[in-house]
Amino acid sequence: MSYPEDLIYPAPRYHGDKGEVNASFRPADTPPDISSPGGSTHYLATNESTGGEFGLYKVELGARSAGAKTHFHKAMSESFYVLSGELELYNGEKWVTGRAGDFLYVPVGGLHAFKNVTDEPMSMLMLFSPGAPREEYFERVAAVSQRGSEELKEFRIRHDSYFVEDFDAGTE
Template identity: 80%
Template sequence: MSHPEDFAYPPARYHGTTGEVNATFRPADTPPDISSPGATTHYLATHASTGGEFGLYKVELGARSPGARTHFHRAMSESFYILSGELELYNGERWVTGRTGDFLHVPVGGLHAFRNVTDEPTSMLMLFSPGAPREEYFERVAEMAQRGGEELERFRVRHDSYFLEDLEPGQG
């Protein structure tokens, strides 16, 4: 049997004695922060609001949404939790079908991708840890994808997103 003294918690970061009133509440009916023809994104907890601890986003993908091609991150993990519908998830080895309640955690450096191949919308939570300023990425990725080329590659690298299609042999 384990006892509390056997657990290794991170060092304390709050050193007060009475606690603070500092919680943030976001009502469910808050409009999305980004809307496009194929998706909406809700900024539930950003790098700024969590002090860099994590970023949590609710993403709703329309039917037949291409999602993101195979990539990895060097500085953060990414996790997916399916709220509704189905989502194809690439776990670095093969495509798996994620359904309501399914979860995929991708450690730092792990190859992954996602897409909605169904005729129905899907909704998921995306968690990045530690938190990174992902908002600019979400807000500008469609524009940058249209520009393409080296400008798109630089944008992706600036946002810790290394897409296999951008890497030359030996760069990964």
């Protein structure tokens, strides 16, 4: 395979000569940051810890978990990598079944949704790029959902989540 001679990398952001000791390690047995009857979320790399470069979360959904209905983001892409079990993923056109090792990339503005329709739990990695402060969204969305549609819509928009149901009732 040949490669072009004029590869373009991003501009340097580190300008030192020797490198730094600045890596962070999260052991696999770290408890989840959020737990509920429907699943759990592990904050692997947050907007804060990556300086806004990306956000990476391990999400575990219980059997028959609703996940997220059809929505899009205006400021970030979202990617899904299935670690175990099965996950129904909406790619903007149709539902596809994701299994261990399957990957779905959703560019900025791309319609997407996900749900676990099986009787078994599943786990996945979710990557947001660039990073965004998603932790408040994950921690509060269930409670805000109980309070009413207008407050929920405002909460979702504050977190760059534009759900089809908020703007065009009846579309999925």
